[in-house]
Amino acid sequence: MKITMIIPIYNESKTIDTMMDQLDTLPGDWEILFADGGSRDDTLEKIGTRYRCLKSPKGRANQMNHGAANASSDVLWFIHCDSVLPKDAHAQIGAAVENGASWGCFHIGFDYDGPFMGCNTYFSNRRAKKGIAFGDQGIWVKKDVFDAMGGFPNLPIMEDYEFSLRMQKAQLPICQLPGTIITSGRRYETRFPPLTMWQMFRLRCLYRKGMDIEEIARRYKDIR
DSSP states (O other): OOEEEEEEESSOTTTHHHHHHHHHHOOSOEEEEEEESOOOSSHHHHHTTSSEEEEOOSSHHHHHHHHHHTOOSSEEEEOOTTOBOOTTHHHHHHHHHHTTOOEEEEEEEESOOOTTHHHHHHHHHHHHHTTOOOGGGOOEEEHHHHHHTTSSOOOSSOHHHHHHHHHHHTTOOOEEEEEEEEEOOHHHHSSOHHHHHHHHHHHHHHHHTTOOHHHHHHHHHHHO
C-alpha cells in the first residue's frame, strides 16, 4: 500500500534537515510531498531535489489541501515538520485501513518533560480517543473520504479541530493507533503548563460558541 505523506512547511530551516533524515530511513512505500507556503529562508534550498516540494498559498489548511490534490495514493498522512515519527507508521496505518478504518491519528508525546506534562499528554490522547485529533498527532485519512469531506476547512487556525468535528458529525469513528509521535513542547517550557492547557481548551470553547476565527487566531499567537 502506498501512502502519501504531506508536510506543510514555512521557514523550516531549523527542522527540515532532521525531518529529511528521518524520511530517508522510514520503512514503507511512501509518496512524500512537502507543501511550501512561501518560505523566505533556506528551507527550499536545503530540500533541493531530495524530495518533491509543491508551492502553495500560505496557510496550513491551504498547504495540506494542495498536497492532497497532488497525491497519487489512496491514503493521506498529514504531519508537522518538527515531529519525530514512529518507525512502523506505514505498517500501522496500512493495517488500520485494511481493517476498515477510514481515518485516525497516533498517540502524542512531547520532547519536554516538565511539570504537569504527563497530565497534558494524558488528556491530549484522551481527547483524540474520543474523536478530536490535532495536526501534531499525525492525522491520516483515506483520500476518497478526505475529498468527500471537502478537505480541511480554509481557516487560519483550528482547521484540524473543525475537520475532526465534521468527521464526528458524519459518524466516521476515529482509529487512534498505538504508535507515538513526539512533538515540540516549547510552548510549555516558558509558561505554566496547566495555564497553557486551559487557554487552549478555552479557545476551542470560544470557537464552538462562534467567536470570530481571526480573533481566535490572534489569541492563539499570544499562547504560542
